[in-house]
Amino acid sequence: MNFEEYLAQKKIDSTQFRQLEQDRYEAWKREFDQMSPASFTVQKKFLLNDTRRKYLVR
Numbered sequence: 001m002n003f004e005e006y007l008a009q010k011k012i013d014s015t016q017f018r019q020l021e022q023d024r025y026e027a028w029k030r031e032f033d034q035m036s037p038a039s040f041t042v043q044k045k046f047l048l049n050d051t052r053r054k055y056l057v058r
Helices: 003-009 014-020 022-034 037-054
Strands: none
Touching: 003 014, 003 022, 014 022, 022 037
């Protein structure tokens, strides 16, 4: 699973997230590539919820 697939699974619009918060997107992508999706979810759980609210897939 790549980072964009992961974001889609979490109902986060990766295109909008990448365009509006490029630095955070790139940092998260680097971290995601270094750990399992489950570990990433545990580490970013509350941040993922906030991000989903901002960039919800419609």
